[in-house]
Amino acid sequence: MPLHQPQTAQRYLVLVLLLLLGSGFLATSLVSYYASLASIRSSIVDTELPLTSDNVYSEIQKDLVRPILISSMMSRDTFVRDWVLSGENDVDQVTRYLAEVQAHYGAFTSFFISEKTHRYYQAKGLLKSVREDEPRDVWYFRVRDMAKPYEINVDVDMANQDRLTFFINYKVTDYNGNFIGATGVGLTVDAVVKLIDTYQQRYDRAVYFVDTEGKIVLTGATGGPMGAKVGQALKDVPGLDELDSKLPKPQSGTFTYQEHGRGHFLNVRYIPELNWYLFVDKHENNALAAVRKTLYLNLLICVVITALVLFLVRLVLRRYQARISALATTDTLTKLPNRRGFDILANQALQEAQREQKPLATLMIDLDNFKTLNDTHGHLAGDDVLRGFAANLRGSLRQADIMCRWGGEEFIVLLKDTAPAAAQLIAEKIRLLAEQSRYPVGELVLQVNTSIGLTELAEGDTLHSLLARADRALYRAKQSGRNRVCVEPAHVG
Numbered sequence: 001m002p003l004h005q006p007q008t009a010q011r012y013l014v015l016v017l018l019l020l021l022g023s024g025f026l027a028t029s030l031v032s033y034y035a036s037l038a039s040i041r042s043s044i045v046d047t048e049l050p051l052t053s054d055n056v057y058s059e060i061q062k063d064l065v066r067p068i069l070i071s072s073m074m075s076r077d078t079f080v081r082d083w084v085l086s087g088e089n090d091v092d093q094v095t096r097y098l099a100e101v102q103a104h105y106g107a108f109t110s111f112f113i114s115e116k117t118h119r120y121y122q123a124k125g126l127l128k129s130v131r132e133d134e135p136r137d138v139w140y141f142r143v144r145d146m147a148k149p150y151e152i153n154v155d156v157d158m159a160n161q162d163r164l165t166f167f168i169n170y171k172v173t174d175y176n177g178n179f180i181g182a183t184g185v186g187l188t189v190d191a192v193v194k195l196i197d198t199y200q201q202r203y204d205r206a207v208y209f210v211d212t213e214g215k216i217v218l219t220g221a222t223g224g225p226m227g228a229k230v231g232q233a234l235k236d237v238p239g240l241d242e243l244d245s246k247l248p249k250p251q252s253g254t255f256t257y258q259e260h261g262r263g264h265f266l267n268v269r270y271i272p273e274l275n276w277y278l279f280v281d282k283h284e285n286n287a288l289a290a291v292r293k294t295l296y297l298n299l300l301i302c303v304v305i306t307a308l309v310l311f312l313v314r315l316v317l318r319r320y321q322a323r324i325s326a327l328a329t330t331d332t333l334t335k336l337p338n339r340r341g342f343d344i345l346a347n348q349a350l351q352e353a354q355r356e357q358k359p360l361a362t363l364m365i366d367l368d369n370f371k372t373l374n375d376t377h378g379h380l381a382g383d384d385v386l387r388g389f390a391a392n393l394r395g396s397l398r399q400a401d402i403m404c405r406w407g408g409e410e411f412i413v414l415l416k417d418t419a420p421a422a423a424q425l426i427a428e429k430i431r432l433l434a435e436q437s438r439y440p441v442g443e444l445v446l447q448v449n450t451s452i453g454l455t456e457l458a459e460g461d462t463l464h465s466l467l468a469r470a471d472r473a474l475y476r477a478k479q480s481g482r483n484r485v486c487v488e489p490a491h492v493g
Helices: 004-063 065-075 078-085 091-105 135-145 189-203 241-246 284-329 339-356 370-377 379-396 420-436 463-479
Strands: 109-114 119-122 125-129 150-157 163-173 179-188 206-211 216-218 253-259 262-271 276-283 360-367 402-407 410-416 439-441 444-446 450-456 485-487
Touching: 004 189, 004 253, 004 262, 004 276, 004 284, 065 091, 065 150, 065 163, 065 179, 078 091, 078 163, 078 179, 091 109, 091 119, 091 125, 091 179, 135 150, 135 163, 135 179, 163 189, 179 189, 189 206, 189 216, 241 253, 262 284, 276 284, 284 339, 339 360, 339 402, 339 410, 339 463, 360 370, 360 379, 360 420, 360 463, 370 379, 370 444, 379 402, 379 410, 379 420, 379 439, 379 444, 410 420, 420 450, 420 485, 450 463, 463 485
Parallel strands: 450 485
Antiparallel strands: 109 119, 109 179, 119 125, 150 163, 163 179, 206 216, 206 276, 253 262, 262 276, 360 410, 360 450, 402 410, 439 444
């Protein structure tokens, strides 16, 4: 078989293995990746975002709804009602009351405004009188006329250097339900924004509040989604077009939307105490980054394993091919090259000798009367003798010399860079070594002699013509009585 055919077969095998391994690993990785994506998305939509919303709502009840409850308690406090109805005589009484509320509940400010006198009482004392023609007092008259019991309003606090404050304004009525004033507490907007930032950092989600008209009413310090500011409608925020189409007005539920090609998971929850909607928004990229890293790691591992498997396969194939080649060119009994192996080595040696014009001697060796030895003592004994002779032959020659088992009991030796006289001495040495050697076989000790034909390489010789002369020399040695060396001159035939 030509050499390129097994190499081509190897390439096809390696290519098929590469395709099978690559396809298998890629399919497994992608199936695992998309299964993980589906699982994570389901977990985010069904568990994580609702749970975050519940947690934030619990925090709101403690941090934002609590001021509403305090204001509601103040509006129903019998002390406030009785103090107003008795004529608001002792200002210190209501001042102490407001200061105690502020200190006890940790509010930033507390207040009461009387409808009868329009006086604005604060924890530090009487602040001012409110007037309908004063723009900064408009909020009070709005509260007086509204149907709802309270409102949440962001305004400056005149009692605290006009700091922007998150007010809960609650209507106060007498025992007959008549409006007698407004009371409540306030938190600084900075404090509320800090709470939102705390929620966002704690849960790694965007947290913001939207009113019933779809306007953002409260965000963290960096703004709402895509940097939206308080007062902006969701529909006016670039990138939220798809969300606006799905959610033209806030409503509770779980949604997904795309913002500039990036996926978002959104949970919306109505908070009746604030009459706002809580939006908890998680960016898909952040949620799925770990899964993508795992996919890339899996693909890297797949590439490494595939490369390792292909390397091992090629290594095994090379060793297997080398072993097959060795078996095809080596005699299994004597471990010397067989005819096929000898042809390869001998042709190389001939080309080298002819190219460099160096002598090359050839010995053809035959074990005398070997058939009789086989018939007398059996083929196993004959095999032991062949092995022993081959070992002695190998030991008596140089590593550069070429030897082979030509067939049966015949051997050939090529002596590189060896002149005829030196070659004859080596041939005689081999003959004497065989004559003197003994081969123990079981209880027997066997011995064989050798006949050797010697010739040297001539100009224009081929391997066939060279071996033909050596064979003629061997024939003469056997015909002359065996156990001798005969030389066939290079100029003959």
